[in-house]
Amino acid sequence: MRINLTKKDIVNSIYMQIGFSKKVSENLFDDILDVIMENLIKYKKLKISNFGTFILKNKKSRPGYNFKTKQKKIISERSVILFKPSKEFKYYINNND
Helix, strand or coil: CCCCCCHHHHHHHHHHHHCCCHHHHHHHHHHHHHHHHHHHHHHCEEEECCCEEEEEEEECCEEEEECCCCEEEEECCEEEEEEEECHHHHHHHHCCC
């Protein structure tokens, strides 16, 4: 069972399936990631058809507690990325066991 999929694995898969050089495959993958990140930051929501929707949300600061040190601490405000898979993606996952 594989746990991690690295960038190198994805680049090699593009290289093997499409036949581009490894450098071109790496540039293609980097460009795809850049487009996804730029659009997510700009529009706060990104839908990829038949895959899912990424949503950028802001979480307010809130009180927290460290159970090991027994200290109260404020968890800072930050942005989080949520992912909601499409119906097609859910169907694919549930029917390919």
